[in-house]
Structures are given as structure tokens and as C-alpha cells.
Amino acid sequence: MKFWALTFAATSVAAGVLTAGAASAETLKVGFLATLEGTYTILGEDSQRGFELAMKQAGYNIAGRDVEVFIGATDASPESALRAVRKVVEQDGVDIVIGPLSGSEGIALRDYSKTQPQVTFINGISGAQETTLVDPSENFFRFNMDGAQWGMGLGDYVYNEKGYKTVATVAEDYSFGYTNLLGFALDFCTAGGEITERLWVPLGTKDFASIIAALPDDVDAIYLGLGGGDAVNFLNQYLQAGGDANLIGGTIMVDGTVLSSKGRAKEVLIGTPSSGPQADTWDDANWQKFVKDYQDAWAPEDRFPSPSLLATGYFNSTNAMIQALEAVNGDLSDGHEAFRAALKEVVLDAPNGRITLDDNRQAIGSNFVTEVIDIGGGELATRLVKKIDNVNQTLGISAEMFAEIGTPSRETPECKKWW
Template structure:
């Protein structure tokens, strides 16, 4: 790996601190419950600040009513983990990968696969002698379906812990539902909406991975400083997670003097992109696209047919995640992105996870979805182990232990901030020979990208129009 370019990113931080780039169009949540804290160091601020250790988690908003019956030993007779991901719709393949991650973590705690199908469970897992039961439900990436599936797991199956969901707006909807059930704990899968944890956080919601803005950190700077781009267009799916990706890229790019000619938003699950591609100005230097799953594959194929590849592409993190690289084939070569997973991380934990994954699910390689769902599930199991598998106090001790989890995951170290949001490493990447190769490592990226928390939150959520950029 190359040494991070601290001077270039340092110049970016200085520019961003001096200028207000965000529009107020989406509104400021002035009553945010975010606690003030010093942000953890990122590649942009590493020379000027040291990483802030995660503080103790705040207690849930109200005293929950325990739902478990007393049993000899821990006071809990069983623990039900409900796992939810997109097993239908445009992200169905990604949902399969997610469940692999959940199951791998449970196998480490004595579990045995019930079968090879995605919805097949795991039996025999336990923590501190307390049996773990796995319940699996699917969604189609829409909030209503995700809430109903989760409600079924909680209210009918007795789930104590929910792992998931996958998509951005699903996470926001589940936060609102779970907030009213303080004895139930949501450990996020890959839902990457910033506001799952950044604004109005819920005390029983935890995220052990980055959000959409964190996943895209460094791309705008690289496009301006290294690729020499000055005017770009963006094409992205029309919901919260792509808003955060585009917002992070434009925050950096426009602060350095770049501009955006057009922001084009497409409905999730679009099949025909021709009318959207036609809106791309012909005189831009590059197009940043933020999509995932089959949407990313279909867009790139139609983009090439329409433009003849005359305008370079820059990718969002899931647009060229390992889960879609094989489908993109040689077309992905050279594409730049940022994200949490690279194939040349050089971490013993990554290599061990890759070997473990392939041994259980032959032919599978690490990607955002199997890694993040594994990290979420294992973090929950480790916290359960610390409290002896006892959640009979309404999960108070378990949630306190979960907030203090700090360990080296397959993609690097993770700790949580006061909002129970991960502080993690990101990687600026280039696709080479069908794999994600590191351009530079961006260490300890936090939810505010190194800025003062209060000032960053006050700028408002990223949206279709926010940040402003000429």
C-alpha cells in the first residue's frame, strides 16, 4: 500500500473548513440528539488530531420490559437473532451474500448449517450456554416491506436482536420502528444512510460499518487532484444512500474548485437508462455513478452503448463492489472508487476470512455485504458473551457491552462513537485484473469526515440538491 497523501487531503480540509458548501434545502434537524465530540482522525485531519476513543453508550430512552423467562444460569433461556436482507428485488443477489456473513459468525459459536439455500438457518449455536436461534426474513429494498418483515420477527418469532437491513431507506424505517422497542437491539447490516446514526440516533441502534458518505470519502479529491477533472455530472439512484455518496463526492470536489453540470436521479430498479443517459452533458470531464447490484450492471452496459465510453466513469462503492465485478468483466478495469473492502488489504484477518468464506460457501469472495453482516453478527455475539448471554434486564447490559466493542475485523479495526456509529478505515481503490487494488488507505474515517460534529450536522442531510455546487 502507498502512504496516504496527507498534504493533498490536508489542503482539502482547510478549504472545507473555510467554506460553507451545503445548501439548507433539506432542512436542519435542530433538535438532534447528537452529542458533541471531537471527530476521529481521518486521512484529511490525521496530522492535526488524534483519534477519539468511543465513549460509554448512553442508556436507552426508557426502561424496557424484559421478555425472556428466567432460566438457570444467565436468566435467559434462549436468544433469537432475526436477520433481514434484500432477498427479492434488484438487490436479491446481495441479500444472498449478506446471509452468508450472518451464518459464518454463528458457525464460530458452534452452529451447523441446516442447508445450502439462502433461507436455510443455523442450528446448535450458543453463547455462554444460552442457545441462539436464527430467523431469516427477506425484503425487496422498500421500507414498508422491511418493517413488516422485522415486525414479524420481533412480534411473532420473539427476536431479541435484528441484524440488517441492507438498503439505505430500509434502515431509516427500521430505526423508527425499533426505537419504540428499547429491549430489542438493531445491529445494522449494510444500510448506509448517514441519518441512521448521525442525526436523531436511537439508543438501541448500532452500526459497525461506514455510511454512504464515509464509503465515498476521498473520491472527489482524487478526481480533482489526480485525474484533473474540473466539471462532472452525477447519475445515481433516487434515495438516501446515493444522496450520501453524491454529497460526499461533491463536498470534496466543489471545495477544491470543481463544479457539477448535472445531477441525474433514477428510480431504484430502472431497466431502461437511455432517457437518463441522454441528459448527461457532452462536455463534462467525467460521470460519477452511484448504483448497486443489477442496476449498476445494466447502467454501465447501456452507458457504453449510448456514449461509446467517450466520457470516463467514476464509481460509487457498491457499483464496483466485488459482488458485481465478475458481471462487469473487463469494463470495470481502471474504474476508481472508495470503499471498505479491497482485495490486497494485507490483513491476516482478511485472508483468514476469505479462506473461511470459501470453505463454507465455495467460490464466494469477500465483499461489502458478506463482510459487514459478518461483522455485525459477530459484534453482537461477542457482546452477548461478555454479559454471559443474559438479556433478562431488557438488554441494558448487552447494549452497553455492544457499544464498547472494539476489535480487528476482516477489513480493519472498528470502534463506535457516542452515536454507536463505527469509526473505520476506508480504501481509495482502482479495479485491476478484476480485483480492487489499493491506491491509498484512509484511516479511521468517522461519520463527520473529520469535521466538527455540531457544524457538520447543522449543514443538513445530503439530498438531491444538498450540497450546493455550481
């Protein structure tokens, strides 16, 4: 018994070595990183669908080179991202890494990318501001906007249109939570609003009961900057506690990952204003085509009713890679030099608007202010309220003034009229 097991193991190892050896000459090795464990698991799974959709459309063959994919699972912590990226880079020897998904992972990968100049890193959808603004890395590209860009326009909308003058916030206590809130707060405070209290919860919090009790009841609305399982847990317990305040959603709070969760809890989100890189029911032809491609690629029970921003983000990053690789005929032999030059020049005609890169290799694109609506059959989606084009990383203000605001953190930005 033991003998057979050993022989079997030995043969499969040998077979693995052989196939790898035979195929390595021309195949392009791509590493894919996403949060396939922990609080953001369902987000990671949808990001994988976005990646696979782009790859399927290319037939897993880019400029004549077959693509071999290596998957690294992370859990939203920077340590897990480092572990996963080391595996795909140092063990599997990939040429290009697509990922990660979560904010603090992105910062860790930016630092790691500096030690691996032979590999090109294309961010998946992580949205911490620091990743590309502070000390950026030459071989790290980001084709999605950061959390602050995703917050653009929301503050102004809720202050002027909804009439919310005072707001308390609850958000995840890490880089993306800070960045996403900064985008909302700059806009909201400059319009004249006041943030009375900021509550921070650790990523992966399960029991929000006491936080919910601590929410002030003398404010016009509550801003929720949670995501994934935390968002679902919060809404469930919020409903159990009988909460009925006006809500404002952070970008991943009202994403498809939460809007299609099981149970009644999500219903408290109907009518909630939010902002981010897409609006689910936007009538743009390019967007509608992407939604249809996504729906056709998987059976309804294996996907969300419509792609989440995670799927869209990874779809765009993968397409940017494909576009640049085709421009250089799949040739990476010059140490990726031509490929990276082509990446910088990519103008991506993405389903959620045109995307270009700035000097830090950070995306400039369109942002969408949305509202949650019931589209029938118990399904929720976001409706477009306002689209803002050409949002750059400094949100349209000068770099000096933007630097004065500071790197997003628990206390930054200060709530005042910034311009």
C-alpha cells in the first residue's frame, strides 16, 4: 500500500516536471492573486471571474503565446499577499503578476515589486492611495482608481441633493477604509458638511452589536465603509437591533458582493447613495456588452446577477496586460522594457469608461455616484446618479495642496473646507 502510494506520488511529480519543461519555451506565465480566503472570499471569487473572462476572450493565448496561470490565495492581510506572491514569483517563476485585491496587500506588493525588477506587476483592484502616490515602484501599474477617487462626488451629492448636514462614520480600520473615507470626506466637508464621529473596526469583525449601539442618533446619516462578510454581518445585526437611520455606502459596501448576499439584511440598503467605479444598471452599450458577456460565461448560480466592481477591475487589468503584450508581440526578452513602455501608453476602452495612466502609473478614469434600487425578484442593484470623468489621483486639485491634506489615516483628512 505504502509502496504504491509512493510510486504514484513519484510518477505524478515526474509528470509535472516533464510537462512544465516541455511547455516553458513559449508559454507566458501569469500569476493571479486574490483574496480567496477570509472576510473578502466572495470578493476574490468574483475577481477571478473577471480575470478568467478576459482570458477566455483572448483564448488564453496572447500574441501567439499560450498563457499558463498560477493562482495565489490571500486573505486581505499584507503577510498573506507576500506569501502568495513569493510563491508565484520565486517558485513558479511567473513573468507578470495580476493582483492583489485588497488595500494593504497592494502596499506590500508595491514594496515587494522593487525587489523583483524582472517581473511586471499589474494591480488587481486594490485601492489604497499610498500604493502609487507615495514612493511608487517602476514595475507596478494600477489600472483602477484608488479609494479616494472612488469617493469623488458622493459627499457633494449627499450634502446638496440629500440634505445630510451631519454624518457619523463606521469603516474598516486599514488603508483602503481610510482612503475610501478620505474621498467622501474631502467632498462632503468642503461642501459644508460635518463629520461628528469616526468609528473604526478591525477587518474581520464579527460582532458589531456594541458598535451599532454606540452610533449617535442625532446625525442626519451614517456612512458605512465595510465590505464582504463584515458588511453582511453588520447589516444583519443592524436589522436585529432595529436600526433605521439614513445610510451612505462606501464603495464596497453597496457592491454586488453585498447586494446579492443571502437573507433580508441587505434590504436596509435600498435607496442608499454610494459611489465607485461602476453603476450596475448603466445603459452604456460597452457596459451592457460586458454585463452580458459575464452573464453568458457562467451559470446563474455560479456568478452574481451582474459583475461586481471586483470582476470589472480584474477584467480591466487583464485586458490592459493583453493590449500591451499585443503591442510588443508578446516579446518580454528585453527585460520587459518595451512591454512596460507599452503599458504606460495603454488607453483602455473599459466597460466602465476610458482609463489612462498618469506619471506614477496610476489610473485616471470615470467615477460613478449611484443609488441602490430594487430591480425586482428580491434583487438589488445600483442606479447611476452622476458620472464624473477624468478623475485623477489628486482629485483635480494641485499636487502641493493634495499633499497638505496628508496620507489617509484614522484622523486624516481633517473635516474642513479644503477649497
